[in-house]
Amino acid sequence: MQKQWLMTLQGVTSSGRSWDVTIPAAALGDKERGQVAAIPDLVRDLTWVGELQRKGNVFHLCGEWKTAVRRECSRCTAKFDWQFSALMERDFQLAGESRYADSDAEASEGVCESLPAPGALDLLDLLKEDIWLVWKADVICAEECKGLCLGCGCNLNTEVCSCVVDDSNSPFAALRKLKVDG
């Protein structure tokens, strides 16, 4: 159990905390760890550059992460490494403390999550939540992916098939014609 990713809001000093770290894929993919579902098939360690700062009673966590997951292209079904990244931005406060005390009007926008004292946070869980937030059900290996041949199922990115593309007799041609006429 890596304690280095655990922290509490009460433990945040006036100078805050900052990170410029690499988080092992194995830690994020560990099903036994934390409260948030593990990230499957990570092929790269996650990089995380961020900071946690206190402004009045609000703790502002922000930063950027980047990683890659082995996925299947939804067009050609080939496996590829899906590179993705996102900016994380979240506000926390300790339950029972008014966020408007200490004249911190600047944090008055957006959602502020309330945590019971001492305000335990698990950075790995926060990152996993963020990853699931930007997760896409369908991903493609490349914008120009040609997909599979409807005739024989071969991968048109890497193979040339002998299926005859005869538009005139296909139902799709008729459909296209309808669209143009309509």
Ligand SMILES: [Zn+2]
């Ligand atoms: Zn593809």
Ligand SMILES: [Zn+2]
């Ligand atoms: Zn074909």
